[in-house]
Amino acid sequence: MKTKLLALASAVLLAACGTPLRQIDRTHVSENQDSRVQFLVIHYTVLDFDKSMKVLTTGGKVSAHYLVRENPVQTYQLVDENRRSWHGGVSYWAGATNLNSASIGIEIVNPGFTDTPMGRVYAPYPQRQIDEVIQLTKEIVARHNIRSDRILGHADIAPGRKQDPGPAFPWKQLADAGLIPWPDAAQVQIKQAIYQAGAVPDVNWFQQRLAQVGYQTPRTGVLDVATREVISTFQMRYRPTNIAGDMDAETAALLEIVTTPGGMLMKKPLPGDSQPRSAY
Template sequence: MKKAILGTAIALLLSACATGPAYLQKPVIDHSYASQNEDSRTQFIVLHYTVLDWEKSLKVLTTGGQVSAHYLVRDEPAGIYQLVDENRRAWHAGASYWAGNQNLNSASIGIEIVNAGWKDTPMGRVYAPFPQAQIDEVLKLVRDIAQRQKVKPEHIIGHNDIAPGRKQDPGPAFPWKQFADAGLIPWPDATQVAIKKVTYENALPDVAWLQDRLGRFGYNIARTGEMDRLTTDVISTFQMKYRPADYSGVLDAETAALIDVATTKGGMLLATPPATKP
């Protein structure tokens, strides 16, 4: 009897030693309940270009270059590569701001697009085009992420939107209008823009109005009342997306009309996405 008791005690002691203290054991978690008060950590999708070819882009984004992205979209052949899990933070946005949100790395999915960017020529700055096959892949990827993560259409933005002046990507050659036509992002109502343009051809709004409207739209812009460098950079960034034929940063009647409509209730329209093929 004594031997049996001693054996049991030794067995219990060995068992305790094997499992260790209780606080080191794996917790038992009950998943029976779920709160309704939640949303996705992914609030934004930010689009970039790499300014590098495929091989260099892949190397920079996957090695010790202190920069990364969740996805890399190749140009030739077109294809999508995931580099960072969506549940983890990629280092793509840097110092950033949009509509009151700062440091967007923590709340965004970053998509890098292989593209040479721009080069200065005797004829001015020239931006490299994006192959349509590559854009088709980006469209599919953005739609998939936005649907799964429930990203708002107005939160699908460019790197230059969140860092105007400091960044130009994805640049004026990027076909944002295709994303609007696909029902992924809102776009200024063309009819309202045409009406407003006539008004602004007679007199342009002052700088205070301009800075207030651009700030309301989402840009990080100071209300200085002066046409300073940042204001010019923000105008140029806005033009790159909505009027890429001329992104000089100079306020004209068409740009004023676009800004007015974009910041007026009911001015930004979201197209009905085309039906998907079965």
């Protein structure tokens, strides 16, 4: 009540001073506009739910629009979609930088990876949690008309620096849900047989094709650490059983089909689809 009285008193004083209250006409709306949101970026938290919530909502200098809990499965909105959250950091995709300014971030509660004597082991995602992420993604994409090639992982926009959501994240299920395109398996098989019988392309070819996909890729002609990290990131998405960053025949076949017109298939979701389906 006190605040309202102060506002009213200010308005009276302005009127008494001869300064009219400014009014904005909002009856004319331009057709030439779209959403500021152009990308959707998926992460894992590497923390349990309580710690994830604390870091994302208090003084951790990091945030996300949504947090998806694993047990019980629940989505929490932490930042309004019209505001920028601090989830991407230094980032790049297909010429775009500073993706925080044009993206929505989804954090998934997941412990990430553990380094063991047998190698790095990534924690699995419960299927109910993945189902929740898929439904949330569908809703965000519908609100902002986000292009399918701009639904990304944190690793995609920061290869080497970030690994999330990791090779355990089932990107294929997002393809089955009609959210992202997927390489045509038949075309990949043919190309893989050709490369296995002959020779795998050189590093220049890999670097050029990875840059064509959208990754920030060195163009050195050398299989350096940075290039291997980009190859590994590509493998995490399309061939998660082996993410060593090697220039092998299967990776070359996938990379060629991903960058060839007609090589990527996009499933049209059926009306009432609530579960991912495998057929295209």
